[in-house]
Amino acid sequence: MVKKGQTTLCLILLLMAALSLPAGAEREREDGYYTLVDEEGRTICRTAHEVRKGDQYLTADNKLYEVEEVKEDTAHLKLVRQVDLEAAVAPSLLSRIAETIAGLFTREEYVQGDNRPVAIYHTHSDESYVPTDGRASIRGSGGIIQVGDSLAQTLRERGVNILHDKTPHDPHDAMAYDRSRRTAVELLKKNPIALIDLHRDAVPADEYAGEVNNTAVTKAQLVIGRQNPNMKANEAFAYQVKAVVDKKYPGLIKGIFYGDGKYNQDLAPRMLLVEMGAHTNSREEAERGAAIFASAAQEVLTRAGASNRAVGRGAASSALWIVGLALAGVAVYFVLNGGLGRIRSEAGGGGPEAGSENTPQGDQEPPKEE
Amino acid sequence: MSTGLLLLIGAGILILLGLAQQVLDRLYLNDKQALLLLAAMIAGSFIEIPLYRGDPPVSINLGGAIIPLALSIYVLYRAGTAKETNRGIVGALLVGALIYGVSKIYDFDTDVGFIEPQYLWGILAGVTAYLIGRSRRLAFIGATIGVILADVAHAVETAITGRYAPTRIGGAGVLDTVVLAGLIGVILAEVIGETRESLQGGPDRSPERPEGLQEPEQREGGEEHG
Numbered sequence: 288m289v290k291k292g293q294t295t296l297c298l299i300l301l302l303m304a305a306l307s308l309p310a311g312a313e314r315e316r317e318d319g320y321y322t323l324v325d326e327e328g329r330t331i332c333r334t335a336h337e338v339r340k341g342d343q344y345l346t347a348d349n350k351l352y353e354v355e356e357v358k359e360d361t362a363h364l365k366l367v368r369q370v371d372l373e374a375a376v377a378p379s380l381l382s383r384i385a386e387t388i389a390g391l392f393t394r395e396e397y398v399q400g401d402n403r404p405v406a407i408y409h410t411h412s413d414e415s416y417v418p419t420d421g422r423a424s425i426r427g428s429g430g431i432i433q434v435g436d437s438l439a440q441t442l443r444e445r446g447v448n449i450l451h452d453k454t455p456h457d458p459h460d461a462m463a464y465d466r467s468r469r470t471a472v473e474l475l476k477k478n479p480i481a482l483i484d485l486h487r488d489a490v491p492a493d494e495y496a497g498e499v500n501n502t503a504v505t506k507a508q509l510v511i512g513r514q515n516p517n518m519k520a521n522e523a524f525a526y527q528v529k530a531v532v533d534k535k536y537p538g539l540i541k542g543i544f545y546g547d548g549k550y551n552q553d554l555a556p557r558m559l560l561v562e563m564g565a566h567t568n569s570r571e572e573a574e575r576g577a578a579i580f581a582s583a584a585q586e587v588l589t590r591a592g593a594s595n596r597a598v599g600r601g602a603a604s605s606a607l608w609i610v611g612l613a614l615a616g617v618a619v620y621f622v623l624n625g626g627l628g629r630i631r632s633e634a635g636g637g638g639p640e641a642g643s644e645n646t647p648q649g650d651q652e653p654p655k656e657e
Numbered sequence: 658m659s660t661g662l663l664l665l666i667g668a669g670i671l672i673l674l675g676l677a678q679q680v681l682d683r684l685y686l687n688d689k690q691a692l693l694l695l696a697a698m699i700a701g702s703f704i705e706i707p708l709y710r711g712d713p714p715v716s717i718n719l720g721g722a723i724i725p726l727a728l729s730i731y732v733l734y735r736a737g738t739a740k741e742t743n744r745g746i747v748g749a750l751l752v753g754a755l756i757y758g759v760s761k762i763y764d765f766d767t768d769v770g771f772i773e774p775q776y777l778w779g780i781l782a783g784v785t786a787y788l789i790g791r792s793r794r795l796a797f798i799g800a801t802i803g804v805i806l807a808d809v810a811h812a813v814e815t816a817i818t819g820r821y822a823p824t825r826i827g828g829a830g831v832l833d834t835v836v837l838a839g840l841i842g843v844i845l846a847e848v849i850g851e852t853r854e855s856l857q858g859g860p861d862r863s864p865e866r867p868e869g870l871q872e873p874e875q876r877e878g879g880e881e882h883g
Binding site: 411426427454455456457458460461462464465466468469471472473476486488489510512514515544546547548549550554560562602603610613 | 761
């Protein structure tokens with residue numbers, strides 16, 4: 288048993304470590320913005336959030352950048368690669384053959400998803416737009432809900448079945464995603480074809496300011512959680528959405544951000560986290576942006592057949608990663624449990640000379656704790 | 658549905674079930690009981706029991722909260738000594754307070770934060786349980802009751818502030834944070850325990866094992882099993 292004093296000391300240390308988490312965590316800056324610049328010194332984007340080495344960002348023109356160095360207020364980016372969204376989401380030769388064969392036996396309605404609903408919910412239901420709503424956060428029902436209404440209405444007008452869940456998940460704390468997970472699972476029970484968690488960002492207004500047909504709108508940003516076993520499948524779906532929207536309104540999706548979390552995207556492959564504008568933009572602009580985004584993305588959002596293959600490939604790659612990591616985990620666990628020694632002694636057990644060294648089975652078991 | 662998606666779902670389910678079965682194995686359950694309990698939790702995920710129908714409403718999910726809670730209480734009840742039971746109760750209260758407190762000060766959003774909170778709660782429970790009692794069972798009790806307590810605190814908080822925000826304890830069923838934190842907690846306590854043992858030369862399995870190398874809890878563990 289651990290001595291009392293030792294336990295208390297450990298607990299105090301643990302509490303201190305827990306309390307120091309936010310200090311070490313990446314926080315929103317209150318004293319200015321980070322400017323992300325590429326190798327030639329061109330500004331790629333600005334953000335109010337802390338930036339770290341290794342962070343990734345896919346720009347509107349599909350350049351994937353990684354932060355190489357952060358010096359004061361400037362983050363220096365390195366171009367990782369130019370992502371070819373079309374190629375990334377195009378079906379492979381093998382899946383095209385499979386699709387042709389499946390097409391002989393499957394009716395078109397089945398491929399189109401039989402009018403399954405598109406579900407919309409808001410983890411941060413308080414998020415609002417300062418110029419129109421007066422505050423950045425309104426508990427219970429923020430401006431983001433009306434932006435969700437606009438997204439829903441556009442799809443509804445096009446004959447899409449919509450589930451718009453307006454459950455508040457307040458307060459806006461670190462358990463908000465734990466609470467919205469319950470809403471997301473509830474929605475998943477209704478077998479939606481896609482699930483959208485609609486947010487707004489917290490950056491300067493010009494980062495999201497855009498224009499479509501001479502009308503001011505906000506742009507959108509997609510977010511993918513990196514700490515998510517489903518990440519590759521979610522990424523494939525996000526790529527699909529961006530590829531389709533890019534064709535109609537280039538630049539409307541200002542980029543794809545890779546965040547350090549999972550944002551409940553582990554629940555299903557066709558889950559999309561969308562940031563529609565920032566708190567500094569007006570809500571009307573965000574509503575118009577959401578409507579245009581919905582009209583452009585409808586094809587991918589509402590047809591399972593349209594993105595199944597790309598998402599499926601992403602899912603296969605996720606599955607391989609999961610199995611690989613699980614195997615690695617088992618291997619580590621096995622080694623920690625003295626597995627190698629046991630293998631050796633058991634393998635040696637068959638040999639005449641090693642037999643005498645064998646200890647009784649009971650002694651080889653690691654002692655059970657408590 | 659594509660083959661890739663089927664593979665992903667299959668691998669995910671197999672690994673989750675495998676892990677859950679391993680974890681339940683450490684909670685006084687044999688394989689058959691563990692599988693039955695898992696089946697009950699999955700079926701129970703679809704049953705939501707209202708606790709308070711007023712404003713804001715509070716409900717509890719059978720598979721996501723009641724069954725894990727019942728299992729925690731059973732494990733506490735099965736504990737060999739009163740001391741172990743007390744340690745379990747204190748641990749659960751502490752983890753609950755820790756999760757609630759950290760959730761208020763840990764700034765997490767799409768582009769803020771360094772770790773998914775759902776993982777963090779399991780880690781807090783696993784580490785706390787290990788420090789208090791070096792126990793996997795305590796990690797399970799701490800994580801499940803801890804997350805439930807944090808939800809209860811949320812219900813109280815919304816009632817006091819008078820703002821409508823429903824509390825659905827364990828509402829995501831078998832996929833809820835209550836269950837995942839429990840799994841992560843036990844696995845972490847197990848990994849910390851095994852790593853520590855291994856780093857300290859591992860459990861010496863030779864018959865000449867010197868008494869000084871024995872961990873105190875090994876001797877205690879033996880007694881508690883008896």
